[in-house]
Amino acid sequence: MNKFLRLFVQRSDFLLSAVTWLFVFIYTSHAWSLNRQTLTLDYTPMHVAIVSCLFISFFAFLIYFEFFRRRLKSYQTVILNVTIINVLLLMWLFNIGFVAILLIIFLVKFSDYEPRKSVLYLLICLPFFMALVLHYGFEKEFVLLNGLAFTLYNSFAYRFATRLISERKAKEQAAHLLRELKATQSLLNDTATRDERIRIARDLHDTLGHHLTGLSIHLEVASHCASAQAPKHVAKAQQITRLLLSDVRDSVSSMRENQTIDLYASLNSLCSDVAGLNVTLEYDPAIKISDALLAQTLFHAIQEAITNTIKHSDADELNITLRLENQTVQLHIKDNGNKSAELNLGNGLKGMQERLALVKGAIEFKHSDNGFAIDATLPHKLNPHTLA
Numbered sequence: 045m046n047k048f049l050r051l052f053v054q055r056s057d058f059l060l061s062a063v064t065w066l067f068v069f070i071y072t073s074h075a076w077s078l079n080r081q082t083l084t085l086d087y088t089p090m091h092v093a094i095v096s097c098l099f100i101s102f103f104a105f106l107i108y109f110e111f112f113r114r115r116l117k118s119y120q121t122v123i124l125n126v127t128i129i130n131v132l133l134l135m136w137l138f139n140i141g142f143v144a145i146l147l148i149i150f151l152v153k154f155s156d157y158e159p160r161k162s163v164l165y166l167l168i169c170l171p172f173f174m175a176l177v178l179h180y181g182f183e184k185e186f187v188l189l190n191g192l193a194f195t196l197y198n199s200f201a202y203r204f205a206t207r208l209i210s211e212r213k214a215k216e217q218a219a220h221l222l223r224e225l226k227a228t229q230s231l232l233n234d235t236a237t238r239d240e241r242i243r244i245a246r247d248l249h250d251t252l253g254h255h256l257t258g259l260s261i262h263l264e265v266a267s268h269c270a271s272a273q274a275p276k277h278v279a280k281a282q283q284i285t286r287l288l289l290s291d292v293r294d295s296v297s298s299m300r301e302n303q304t305i306d307l308y309a310s311l312n313s314l315c316s317d318v319a320g321l322n323v324t325l326e327y328d329p330a331i332k333i334s335d336a337l338l339a340q341t342l343f344h345a346i347q348e349a350i351t352n353t354i355k356h357s358d359a360d361e362l363n364i365t366l367r368l369e370n371q372t373v374q375l376h377i378k379d380n381g382n383k384s385a386e387l388n389l390g391n392g393l394k395g396m397q398e399r400l401a402l403v404k405g406a407i408e409f410k411h412s413d414n415g416f417a418i419d420a421t422l423p424h425k426l427n428p429h430t431l432a
Contacts, residue, residue, distance in 0.1 A: 058110040061149050065106065068145050069099045072138060085137055095137065098130045102146055109153050114320070115380070117358035124154065128167070135174055139187050144171050144194040151198055152205040168198040216319040220354075227314035227343070304332045305339045314347060315364065321354055323362045330368040331424070338422065341399045342366070342375065345407075348392045349377045349418055356390075357381040357416060368424060375420040 073095070077087055085091040105127040113120065131150055134143040151167055175191020308327045315323040333339045346364055353362050359379035367374045389397075393409060396418075400407045405422040 101130045114358045114360045148201045155205040171195045227310045307333045307339050326365040328367045371424045373422045377418040379415045381415045
């Protein structure tokens, strides 16, 4: 039930637009069949089929806008032009009438593309301009007031739509920054915990271990210098110190071995709930990252890939895979965008190259009709002597 309600809320704009379209379609067709207004076309089967195709074409635009506009972005200009022509034809055929409501819906959707102001203002004033032509050029009555009214409706709808779009983008940006902040905080906390563990292990080894070693030596000397009963107690104390020293060494070794940074938790937080993008993360459990620089390099590479996809791609899916092969970490990132334009490396991708070079890694970018892909290879463990 909750899932259904969530889906209903997510698609509420589309559902409301579809219901409005259906109402306009039914009402206009019914009024036309009763000949309640003087129209350009007679009510004949052929004309009904033509008008129905124009209405259905507008509904196809609603479906495209809601479900396919990112994936089929290359057809955007054609679809928008065809839709506005359909709306203009319907308004002309029905003397503006109720079909001007479709122009309001189109204007709200069109505002999301951030078009030029001049184009928007022209669309807003279209009903009034068309009313002037119909009234004075073709002697259509009662259209001036109708055209003026729908122009005012368009103005209100545009202002309301732009405000909603601005608020939505601000929320998406805030959510994006919050997600990155949480992921970065998780990585920093885990790195800090690992560093603190190493410091404690070093202190145990340098202080307590040193004193226990000295105590063991002194007891060894005392066992040869004491009275007849002393060696028994000294030997017991010596045995205890050896056990303590062994325990300290085991603890230090265990703490040094357990230096793995929980990179998966940070990446999972980074890839969750990305607005407008379905991000899939596959992480090989065999990958054990213990170096902070290597973890940060992988984290920032994936972070930049997500940001780059949101800003510059028409993709709605992004697959991220990390695997361990031959003691190297293989990072593969692939989106489903369909742009095949020439690849230009921006500051983000260049920065990714520079970060990987610092850890002796390699990266390759691929751009095709199937989408944009990033293939990177990094060492599983860093050798401090080989780093520049």
